[in-house]
Amino acid sequence: MPFSGGMTPVILSECLDALSESAGEVAATVLGGVAFEALSASSSYGSGHGAYLGLVADDEPIQVGVLVDPAGCQILTKALLGMEPEDGDLEPSDVSDAMCEIANIVAGGLKRRVSGRMRIALGLPIFVAGHPLPNQQQEVSARGLKLGAVAVTLLVLTQKAHSTPVSRSGVTTHTAGEGPAKEKSAWARRFS
């Protein structure tokens, strides 16, 4: 597994475990009890089609994603809305709304599971019907699972360990007396 952001592989794995457990909860509850199957860690995240949500964990920005192909998004949306899989396809706005809600709940499950160790603020979810490309300072870790017959990839996108933090305005930021590299992030300190 690649070393990502300030997060050690152990922390990343814990986050992916928490996200996976949370997805299992979603399957058992609001998706009407569809079967849940956790698959192994993966370095691939397919096309990237799905819902993303930004988090700030202490001072570390990360993104989580719930990636599903377009047909799978239709199936999960119908399950969420209590419809049958064979019902007619839903409008993109309904699919976006439902997939964002699933990402929101899954990310909220991560927050609940690690809340004793760190403060996490959830951002706004967004649905991406395309192929997002992480920039060169970002690292992607992924975990596969199945919700019923739908293949889902859970993704955590972090900043590479020795990359220079970039502010939201795109300006490289430094604290006085600090070099540009983050030797050990808040995430790493909290879990180490």
Added chain:
Amino acid sequence: MGKKILVVDDSKAMRLIVRRTLRQAGFGEYEVEEAANGLEALERIGQGAPALVISDWNMPEMNGIELLKELNARKLQVRFGFVTTEGTPDMRAQADEAGALFLIAKPFTPEQFESALRPLLS
């Protein structure tokens, strides 16, 4: 207070899920009204107090805790609870302090609705 439940959530999908869960939990006799944020909810409540408000926490315009505090400030007595993604101890404490009667974390089951809402609505 009428036999009305007001569901406040910026997600149309979640409003629909809450409606369905209310039916599954045995509250099908209640008329369900919807609002997409706290400001819309205030307007609805001003037109007639529902038996219960079930609100999300994070919403645009006016979020759930701001809505509850505004209801308190206006001295509008209405039973109020949260259904939210983020059920952290800190948020539960804030909700309690503002007078929320329950906080149900998403994802939820009809049984959780039944046990939280039945004592309030019976």
